[in-house]
Amino acid sequence: MGLLQTLKSQFVCFLIISYVxxxxxxxINVLQFCTLPLWLVSKQLARRVNIRLGYLISSQLVxxxxxxSGTECTLYTDPKCFHLYGNENAIVVxxxxxxxxxxxxxxxxxxxxxxxxxxVLAKKELSYVPIIGWMWYFxxxxxxxxKWEEDRRTVAESLQNLWDYPEHFWxxxxxxxxxxxxxxxxxxxxxxESKGLPKLKYHLLPRTKGFWVTVQNLRGTAAAxxxxxxxxxDKEAPSLLGMLQGKKYHADLYVRRxxxxxxxxxxxxxxxxxxxxxxxxxxxxEHYKQTGCFPGPTVDTPRRPWTLINCLFWxxxxxxxxxxxxxxxxxxxxxxxxxxxxALLSAASLGSRWLISQTQINRSSSYGxxxxxxxxx
Numbered sequence: 001m002g003l004l005q006t007l008k009s010q011f012v013c014f015l016i017i018s019y020v021x022x023x024x025x026x027x028i029n030v031l032q033f034c035t036l037p038l039w040l041v042s043k044q045l046a047r048r049v050n051i052r053l054g055y056l057i058s059s060q061l062v063x064x065x066x067x068x069s070g071t072e073c074t075l076y077t078d079p080k081c082f083h084l085y086g087n088e089n090a091i092v093v094x095x096x097x098x099x100x101x102x103x104x105x106x107x108x109x110x111x112x113x114x115x116x117x118x119x120v121l122a123k124k125e126l127s128y129v130p131i132i133g134w135m136w137y138f139x140x141x142x143x144x145x146x147k148w149e150e151d152r153r154t155v156a157e158s159l160q161n162l163w164d165y166p167e168h169f170w171x172x173x174x175x176x177x178x179x180x181x182x183x184x185x186x187x188x189x190x191x192x193e194s195k196g197l198p199k200l201k202y203h204l205l206p207r208t209k210g211f212w213v214t215v216q217n218l219r220g221t222a223a224a225x226x227x228x229x230x231x232x233x234d235k236e237a238p239s240l241l242g243m244l245q246g247k248k249y250h251a252d253l254y255v256r257r258x259x260x261x262x263x264x265x266x267x268x269x270x271x272x273x274x275x276x277x278x279x280x281x282x283x284x285x286e287h288y289k290q291t292g293c294f295p296g297p298t299v300d301t302p303r304r305p306w307t308l309i310n311c312l313f314w315x316x317x318x319x320x321x322x323x324x325x326x327x328x329x330x331x332x333x334x335x336x337x338x339x340x341x342x343a344l345l346s347a348a349s350l351g352s353r354w355l356i357s358q359t360q361i362n363r364s365s366s367y368g369x370x371x372x373x374x375x376x377x
Contacts, residue, residue, distance in 0.1 A: 008068070034053075044360040048166055058131070066107065066303050074252050074298055078297075086113045089222040091214060094180065099240055142159060155213055177207040201285055203285075208270065223259070230253050
């Protein structure tokens with residue numbers, strides 16, 4: 001382990017990164033709340049302002065992945081489709097296997113200039129989480145309760161609200177509904193057997209109803225589905241904590257552009273199409289396991305400097321007063337003041353670790369663990 005890597009793994013670096021992200025995130029959340037009156041005056045202007053404010057938060061996490069961790073991402077795709085990425089609305093279908101797969105999806109968005117306007121289908125509970133959840137609320141993220149009868153109407157309404165969105169957006173969708181674990185895979189394949197569906201080796205059965213509602217309500221708004229399959233070299237299992245400690249990974253992302261009009265409109269036909277898509281995704285993963293790469297050519301997508309510039313700006317803004325406070329604490333010698341500062345830093349550390357724990361596979365949702373037939377939505 002080199003000197004720089006040793007430095008990155010130190011707890012003090014974790015504290016500094018956490019402090020900058022948490023404090024800047026809360027400041028940006030306050031600014032987002034201040035845009036509430038603007039929505040009454042100009043909805044489109046409020047949207048554009050919140051796209052930029054949201055970018056100031058999400059790009060910090062992308063910068064940690066790209067610049068601090070140094071994680072590289074190789075894109076496998078058809079060069080003929082490359083010029084369309086970032087210049088059209090799209091539904092991005094991702095596999096949900098790794099702790100940082102959402103960050104790799106955000107990195108894909110960032111490199112094509114749609115990170116600030118990217119959307120996801122997220123569970124309702126996340127809307128109450130400070131910083132990320134509050135940011136998503138102002139970005140008109142689609143939230144669901146995982147109760148189909150309720151979600152069908154609310155998800156459709158949220159998607160229809162995007163028809164006049166002022167900038168290109170990508171809607172990131174995890175059709176498996178929950179992160180892959182061996183237990184969930186076993187249950188999912190029991191359901192596949194009971195329904196006469198082909199079994200998958202590397203994925204859970206996709207939730208077809210949510211995908212169908214998304215496609216139907218974004219027809220005429222989104223131009224294509226980007227079928228995206230992610231894997232990591234050397235059979236690594238990356239984690240958010242490892243990334244924060246400066247560990248470098250190498251991600252490979254295989255993306256196929258599928259015109260939206262080629263997807264059937266009927267619910268049953270669309271479900272069959274999605275099941276076939278996941279069989280193909282399984283084939284791509286098997287190819288990766290056997291060869292160490294995905295099929296097809298690679299396209300160079302260099303890092304953009306804006307994420308790093310944003311991080312440096314917030315670090316410069318927030319670390320200066322923290323440094324002055326630290327000097328005053330040392331010079332004052334007040335035990336009470338020092339203890340209060342230690343308590344504050346400890347609270348920040350615990351808060352950061354709690355946020356990190358939400359991404360860990362062993363702490364993932366129990367959704368999909370029940371050993372009974374699942375409602376395939």
